[in-house]
Amino acid sequence: MTKRDFLLALNDALGSMTGDERSAAIKYYSDYIDDAGPENLENVLQELGSPEQVAASILADADAAQQAVNGAAAAEASRTMPPPAPRAPGGMPVWAWILLICLLFPVWLPILATLGGLLVGAIGIGIGFFATTFALLICGVVLVCVGIVTAFSAPPLGLLVMGVGCIGLSIGALFCMGCVFLCRTVIPATARFVGRICSRIFRRRQPKTAQG
Numbered sequence: 429m430t431k432r433d434f435l436l437a438l439n440d441a442l443g444s445m446t447g448d449e450r451s452a453a454i455k456y457y458s459d460y461i462d463d464a465g466p467e468n469l470e471n472v473l474q475e476l477g478s479p480e481q482v483a484a485s486i487l488a489d490a491d492a493a494q495q496a497v498n499g500a501a502a503a504e505a506s507r508t509m510p511p512p513a514p515r516a517p518g519g520m521p522v523w524a525w526i527l528l529i530c531l532l533f534p535v536w537l538p539i540l541a542t543l544g545g546l547l548v549g550a551i552g553i554g555i556g557f558f559a560t561t562f563a564l565l566i567c568g569v570v571l572v573c574v575g576i577v578t579a580f581s582a583p584p585l586g587l588l589v590m591g592v593g594c595i596g597l598s599i600g601a602l603f604c605m606g607c608v609f610l611c612r613t614v615i616p617a618t619a620r621f622v623g624r625i626c627s628r629i630f631r632r633r634q635p636k637t638a639q640g
Contacts, residue, residue: 431461431469434479441483445490453486554610561603568596 435454442450457476464472476482529536571593579586 429473431458431473434461434473434476437479438482441480442486444487449490457482554615557603557610558607561600561607564596564600564603568593568598568600571596 435458438457439450439454442453445453461469461472572590573593575586575588575590575593577586578589
């Protein structure tokens with residue numbers, strides 16, 4: 429293969445490149461072959477390989493260089509772009525939520541105070557219920573014990589005291605069943621309800637993907 433045949437075949441294989449790029453590549457290999465001298469033409473062409481192999485190497489290098497340029501341009505654009513404004517759950521900016529909370533202050537503050545009062549009152553009632561149950565059981569046991577001791581000296585009085593103590597124990601047992609019901613049903617249900625409300629308030633919505 430002559431130098432001319434090699435360069436013509438290389439030019440055809442580089443058909444996907446622009447005219448200037450193809451001309452630069454042809455000139456580079458033409459000078460490279462000329463620098464080797466006519467006596468080394470066969471060795472140089474054998475070293476370079478077929479025109480198709482040389483063209484594939486040139487096109488691969490051009491693609492890699494273009495990708496590097498595109499990556500650098502994208503990185504530069506991402507550095508110069510301003511960061512997105514922070515958004516709160518629901519897609520609204522944080523400043524909009526703050527403004528909305530300030531404007532609705534006369535509305536949500538009394539509601540929040542009422543809910544807080546109801547919660548404190550419910551806790552107080554629960555504590556009082558447990559304390560009453562404990563007091564009834566203790567008083568019932570004490571009265572029964574006192575009635576037993578009193579029955580040895582004054583049987584009618586002792587029986588009366590024992591009867592009052594048994595009544596206290598019965599009421600305390602009923603209250604104890606109520607405490608068990610509160611611990612097993614009411615308190616867990618209330619905790620789950622409050623947890624669901626809090627999760628709905630503070631949960632962030634997942635971004636919607638574009639429909640293809």
